[in-house]
Amino acid sequence: MDPERRFINQLMAGQSVDQVFLVQDKDLRTTKSGGLYVTCTLVDRTGRISGRMWQASESIFNSIPTDGFLHVKGRTEDYKGNLQLIIEGCRPLPADKVDLADFMPVTELDVEQMWSELLEILRAVKDKWIRLLIKKFVEDRELVAAFKRSPAAMAMHHPFIGGLLEHTLNVARSAKALLPLYPKVNADLVLGGVFLHDAGKVAELSAGTSITYTDRGQLVGHITIAAIWVQEKAAAVAAEADAPFPQRTLDLLQHIILSHHGVYEYGSPKLPAIPEAYFIHYLDNLDAKMWMTANQIAGDPNAEASFTAYNRQLETRLYKHSGELGDEQG
Amino acid sequence: MDPERRFINQLMAGQSVDQVFLVQDKDLRTTKSGGLYVTCTLVDRTGRISGRMWQASESIFNSIPTDGFLHVKGRTEDYKGNLQLIIEGCRPLPADKVDLADFMPVTELDVEQMWSELLEILRAVKDKWIRLLIKKFVEDRELVAAFKRSPAAMAMHHPFIGGLLEHTLNVARSAKALLPLYPKVNADLVLGGVFLHDAGKVAELSAGTSITYTDRGQLVGHITIAAIWVQEKAAAVAAEADAPFPQRTLDLLQHIILSHHGVYEYGSPKLPAIPEAYFIHYLDNLDAKMWMTANQIAGDPNAEASFTAYNRQLETRLYKHSGELGDEQG
Amino acid sequence: MDPERRFINQLMAGQSVDQVFLVQDKDLRTTKSGGLYVTCTLVDRTGRISGRMWQASESIFNSIPTDGFLHVKGRTEDYKGNLQLIIEGCRPLPADKVDLADFMPVTELDVEQMWSELLEILRAVKDKWIRLLIKKFVEDRELVAAFKRSPAAMAMHHPFIGGLLEHTLNVARSAKALLPLYPKVNADLVLGGVFLHDAGKVAELSAGTSITYTDRGQLVGHITIAAIWVQEKAAAVAAEADAPFPQRTLDLLQHIILSHHGVYEYGSPKLPAIPEAYFIHYLDNLDAKMWMTANQIAGDPNAEASFTAYNRQLETRLYKHSGELGDEQG
Amino acid sequence: MDPERRFINQLMAGQSVDQVFLVQDKDLRTTKSGGLYVTCTLVDRTGRISGRMWQASESIFNSIPTDGFLHVKGRTEDYKGNLQLIIEGCRPLPADKVDLADFMPVTELDVEQMWSELLEILRAVKDKWIRLLIKKFVEDRELVAAFKRSPAAMAMHHPFIGGLLEHTLNVARSAKALLPLYPKVNADLVLGGVFLHDAGKVAELSAGTSITYTDRGQLVGHITIAAIWVQEKAAAVAAEADAPFPQRTLDLLQHIILSHHGVYEYGSPKLPAIPEAYFIHYLDNLDAKMWMTANQIAGDPNAEASFTAYNRQLETRLYKHSGELGDEQG
Amino acid sequence: MDPERRFINQLMAGQSVDQVFLVQDKDLRTTKSGGLYVTCTLVDRTGRISGRMWQASESIFNSIPTDGFLHVKGRTEDYKGNLQLIIEGCRPLPADKVDLADFMPVTELDVEQMWSELLEILRAVKDKWIRLLIKKFVEDRELVAAFKRSPAAMAMHHPFIGGLLEHTLNVARSAKALLPLYPKVNADLVLGGVFLHDAGKVAELSAGTSITYTDRGQLVGHITIAAIWVQEKAAAVAAEADAPFPQRTLDLLQHIILSHHGVYEYGSPKLPAIPEAYFIHYLDNLDAKMWMTANQIAGDPNAEASFTAYNRQLETRLYKHSGELGDEQG
């Protein structure tokens, strides 16, 4: 992140601005006196502000990118109670000249440290073939690089750069903590399954200047994508080992991926049929809900209300003060 | 089929029998006088009959296979209104000595002729890559042999040897007939999709002496299996062509497979998102329902009732005389 | 249609206008200087434009109809990026002086030709009573005239003048094409059922200056209306033939109508209980979905996105490029 | 009812029997010694008993009707703890020689008295057209005779001869009692709607020797049948009055019938859209539930249990002692 | 209510105003010339109006309460077709200086008279313990005072001061009217259950300056709250009587409360399992629907349409003229 940057949620009226924004939409309009001016929406990862450039021309308008970056010089002012940015000069900027983390929500944790911890947890796998399969994934540099960057969802939970890794690590930690309590559960299948369950998100979601579904993500989906990857990597493992990858292991890992949403309605083509699939389903769900509740409560705009706005996914409003027992009288 | 064979649904009391049956279960029991006798259930593809062997021994009992074939000599008799078969002698028979078609329900149509007609319809595909992909499937001898034998379902529709081919051909014929009426629909995607939509049944179902799910069928399912096969065959096509298989074509064919059940509840992880996916969904469903209604009506045991027994899948009873308008007075 | 007419979607800033519009709403407002002006929304079948008349009076305002026609003289101009129409003079016009097809969406096909083709297909009916019943409907001039004009739905599919006929013909064509593939299906019931299945829409929907439900449409619905009509026409046939209309034929035709939505949730009081009812249900649904997908894709405003906006009925977004295999690289 | 008759639920071992039974099924069997004997199930409205005739012949067997009446001479005996009837002689009897009320469950109330009370309640209708419509129904002798005999359902509630009238009267009484509390509700629509809401049951159900659905009942259903009858009777009223039957009144009465099940899932093609439709929906439902709960509790076989067996329609077991507060200690 | 007050729905442009309003939100804005002005929304129980105070200051702005009362002097004027109130002077007012009935919707009926009638109906209870339990509730002054004030719901039905009492009385009247028709139903349980079924609303809802959920209402809900109150009051009764409160009576009263929503989906943790629970469920529902339909029809803004806007709870639009048979031609 650019340490000098003044983020949008920190701007106040009457400041000079000389930095980059992401342009989300733009319009060329005519003033009553017949002149031209540009309006646009400028965003960074903390919010959005309305931009306005007076005495514009069509060529200036055309030079402003949509869904691209713009270096802006200007000043902020209050307009009917809202802040707007009067643009005095601007020039487009290629994406590789900007620090994307200024414009996209991003994990607050250290990605490499999370990755190391995840690998450390996976080291507990004893089954030879699952070890080899995980290794094949870990050695796929391109995939690992994407895995570290990928969000875990468009909006539901962990929708930010690094979210997939953060979520996967959380579930892995939970699995590590609970496996000793359920000794009959096959720990190797669980750990392998945790690692792979959402891996297909890497190809389902694209995180350029915003998080969007890829065409393949919408048409095929992360569940099937991950099942296919497991098939391909297992074939590669078998080729190297010069022995067939055990069918049962392959079937069960794919089954865990295919059933981890728990019910058909959420796109799982199979219902959990082994204890390990339930195990992952609940820990996955738990981590998602912990993020969703915390995020909804933290982001609720109405400070006075004791409940958040209605949450469609959770089908309820959330109470904001469960962490503050005994505070109510004070 | 053995032309000499007297099928179970043709047997009457008082006949001699000297032929093979499939044994479904067996029991060794004690008579009141302390002797031993064997009871068993003998089946062929037309029904089941109760067998009884008096003055048996444990070694005879042990020689009788369960879920295997038994050559039986004996005679039929009426017992409390039901036919039973008194076994006078018997010997087990390996499966390769019997004509499986006598014991398993099997398509009444000519398999090779159906296969030729299906290939003929697929020849209309113009897109180079879909042609190559179909070719890859058709050249996979093992898969084709299994495709020709596979049922289309455990019980729902076309649950017999050759049922998958019969159903696939029916849908292909319907598609061929309707595509001219919907010229905007991409005929190549439809024809490729029809061919592939249920192909995974080949690995989902096993048709030995009865139709059962394979482990992989239950854990992974024919929808995901087919999506994986398309991925693998497309990779093989690309390798041969020394060019990448077009991503969009791959995505759309997999999407058609993944969405062809139409709703999540029936195990589709994706809802149809292109006209071609709807097209196949409805023609597939139509053919299944035509089989289910015809089969339920034909097999209804109560000749006098004008409605069949309740059908769980269809959530209703079926009226049996829609084909006989004007017959009611006569 | 008026060949001279410049449709709203063709207008540009700076043009003179001298033609009829449909007025959808109007408002009389005061300028800051205390004068009066009129704002209104003018529509034709291609879109809507904001109208504004300066220096208006209450009597002018009162002369402008709501949901009626207005001949307008004026000129177009750009206001904050949107086109508006400055009205210089106007006079109301009765509906019979305008070509309604300019104001309502209307089938692009030849109505009489469609009607002939439909009758031609119905000529294949062999059952005497179904023939007579169809004849009774066809001889009801008022009903036929309304049938040719009626839309097939408010919004779901074929929501335009002539839509019911276009949809009915499509289903009839599909039935004609598929019936040879399912020889056990009673073709007479299917053809009669196709003709009648949506006939009640004629009384359910009203297409004056826009498509709306009639009171009877909302309270009773097209399914019951059609079942009642069949009862009445069958009584008339029987009276002429001096013989009772066969009960079974009557029951089955009404059953097809009552069950053609396929599930209770969509207002079918009966589930399909004969093969012919399923047959019509799927072909009806197929034609509706082909229209809905094509229409959603064609009308999607965002040219750059590869998916349309979310479609509530289909519960998904649609991919727009299934017709363009291989185009993606170029 | 035959006052001499000893009903099946009163029979004990060792009694002579000389009376009529309804035969439900029969079988001709061979004894171990090669002789023939007949087994059959004999029923009356209080239960069923197993019949056995030794030393039978095929001609005797053929003379016994199925689903018909048989005059039986014989004696009862205990067989393995169950009563059976040893038939010594028998002869078939036509249905018109027996009192059906001995064999079918029948209302315990006076049918004519109920009918009078119902008409008395309907006399409160003030609207001329609804009065005339009710009159048309009441003057249809055949329909009224059937209405008085018809059950209200196969099994759900009031499944006995006269049940439709009993239920209709109950709902009418409730309506009469509650209408004063809701003065804005249109009492004429309510009373007309109550009378007609289930009238179609007359043609949906057949109550010969047992209650069954008619073909028309299963294919078309009582809801649509009643809507059609209203249409026909209204046309007759209009013809006599030489004036059109008011469309709104017709629409609303049909709407009440079409929506009285309250939700699509129970076969209502329309949801209630007027207060009167809700009014009837709840009173109808209340009366059905009062019968179902009373009947389930009264008929529960396990005297010691405080809850009945699980009731599928009600999705629960019923507590049997809500009428006995304070009795628990005693 | 203040008899002098001119309610918002009676105001016209050009009037002087000197009275109290409830302030719902407020904003301090800058004019183009740099001055400050206040905008706010003023409401009373008949509607809302936009307020505007020119030449304001921050201290004036701060003196205006949010969700509190403001005495306003000023005048109305028309602004772009909408009325607005130009505030010339204002001062805040504590809630105890205003007549809340001017600002909150309130029952139009006499609260004390309703309460007397309810008690009169409850006097019919014969069971000693239910009588004592009701007495305990009635003697709880604080609870009774709140009961008389409480709305019956946020928005669904009877959402106004006194609504709970009005609704409870309606259901009690209905029960009184119908109990004679169902003599097997335990009238004491029904009357006690009617009184208690919604009593928990008193603590679920708060009706200060608007109707809102309390924290306890959202977290625990009126159903559980009422069940707890019954437990507490029964314990108090038992203590006074020096005898245990009969367990069965306690269980059944709580059961009625817990099951009165009828289905799980509406928050009933138990399904009705006694006739009395169904009895209350239907009468409760009937009264709610009578209010909802009447209110929706009365409040529909579009006078010309024969149907109201879509009602989400009822999942349909309502027909507005079921009370006017025969009026349609006139």
Added chain:
Amino acid sequence: MDPERRFINQLMAGQSVDQVFLVQDKDLRTTKSGGLYVTCTLVDRTGRISGRMWQASESIFNSIPTDGFLHVKGRTEDYKGNLQLIIEGCRPLPADKVDLADFMPVTELDVEQMWSELLEILRAVKDKWIRLLIKKFVEDRELVAAFKRSPAAMAMHHPFIGGLLEHTLNVARSAKALLPLYPKVNADLVLGGVFLHDAGKVAELSAGTSITYTDRGQLVGHITIAAIWVQEKAAAVAAEADAPFPQRTLDLLQHIILSHHGVYEYGSPKLPAIPEAYFIHYLDNLDAKMWMTANQIAGDPNAEASFTAYNRQLETRLYKHSGELGDEQG
């Protein structure tokens, strides 16, 4: 348990028996020769066996209890492949003379040890009021004794003596293991909630000679029962502390109990609205599913099948070999 006892699942033909059984049902029958004999079903916690006593009398028959204990002398024999017990002498036995653990399924773990561990985990609660509340429960000797004995369900999971404690401890252990990973979650609420979430089972279920619902269990249910207990115990705590129990703490603990089933359909009147409620919901569900899957797999009768029979709760069949990776070839 009686160490001498030979459990039913260990009996073989030809053994002498002299021990106690639980009688489930009994019947007095007549032999063909006119003598009397008794049949009955004898059970212990390992299974059931058919008992038969020849040359019985009515007085002997009457002396045999139903759902009571019987000391039996006799011998086992094989009858048509099933074991039966020929009773030579018998006498009834009061329940307090038998070790119930021989007849009811019972936890295999040490109850006191589990209780200590649970208390140890609860010791981590820091909030004063939750500590006091737990203490109130723990000091209620009768309740604690019952808590230690109670099953966790009729059949779903942990349906045996001590099952509630075993399940509660499992969830407490999981909570203890996962709480460090989610530091924002209020650990005190979670621990208190885990302890209380199923406590109402103590009064919902009765475990005499078999597990059954109590009347209060069926009418009110464990969820509401627990909420009431919390209210009562909190009142007692407040009385002792001479200070009001904090409302928020009370509301939230009750909310956790009321919402812990997660969805309305399973009898939760509230959906989770705080992170702690989700936390408990998932860990509760996880433990239940781990028991259900392990139990279903362990108890599957068909050793050869790789899948269990269909499980209604889980809506699938379970794969039995997920614990045996790599074993398939051997």
